[in-house]
Amino acid sequence: MDSDGSGLIELDGVEKVFDVRRRAGLLRREKHQVRAVDGITFRVARGEMVGYIGPNGAGKSTTIKMLTGILTPSAGRLRVAGIDPSRERTKLARRIGVVFGQRTTLWWDLPLIDSYRLVHRMYRIPDKRYRENLERCVELLELGELLEVPVRQLSLGQRMRGDIAAALLHDPEVLYLDEPTIGLDVISKARVREFLRELNTERRTTVVLTTHDLTDIEQLCERVMVIDHGRLIYDGALAGLHEVGASERTLVVDLERELPAVELPGARVVKVEGPRQWLAFPAAESAAPLVARIAAEYPLVDLSVREPDIESVIAKMLSRRKVPEPAERSAL
């Protein structure tokens, strides 16, 4: 929390309702309301790195748009660095950075460096600070050889790194990232994650991360918030989320030859295809002891660990939440 005891980001009972018209016959249109965000309350302290996840249409983007001031809440109170985002959007813009994985904020036809020059002027960044920040981003995000390349010629991973740098040139206190690793190859993902980790540790930049990739959360965030149908249904550690959902990770092992299903405590074989076997184990537990035992007891050639996808973790969590409490059950 900030020195005055409050959070850098504060939401109290925030709601967003959209009025939409839908076809109700050949000519008739009916008004109806979509409650995209339905009374959300949370605090994010300075320097925290939190995951904000949920299934499609849960209300994540709507929340982020309210946090950046693009949308005005229908009800509730929202503050970022003490600022009401929709009322003072320009003032807030100097203190936040936003990266959308699915679209770029860079100028498509211009070399990357020209976009940065424009950001320099738009945000009136002092020259020295601009140069230092650019240098640092170029080094850590390996952008040196890309600066003169027009954005449209960059690969997705290169463009994403370019976008992240653009969002950070003005030293924002808060960085919102919407699907920053979507569509990236393994190496680009690792590079982006490493950069974000450093940014958070060294500069204490507060990061709110929206993603469908649980590995992003696992590697970056100590805290995860889950939103479903516009409501916050979980706020805590990732391990706790796995426990609530009783979700499982999968260890994929390649053995030297086709063998009967591997038998080890704490894991169960869910699929066998020739020499390859799939073992499910509780996601909240470490894979290390299991890997050690397989390596010791079986002719192991290769292995990999697969995370459950976010949708399935949340689906499990929801199905468990719907089991009635014993008191309710006896009253049925």
Ligand SMILES: Nc1ncnc2c1ncn2[C@@H]1O[C@H](COP(=O)(O)OP(=O)(O)OP(=O)(O)O)[C@@H](O)[C@H]1O
């Ligand atoms: N401008 C709008 N007008 C009407 N309805 C909207 C508008 N924006 C979002 N919605 C609706 O609000 C709900 C939440 O949408 P939102 O985009 O916030 O979800 P999301 O969690 O970001 O989903 P995704 O993972 O698919 O991006 C959805 O039902 C969506 O159709």
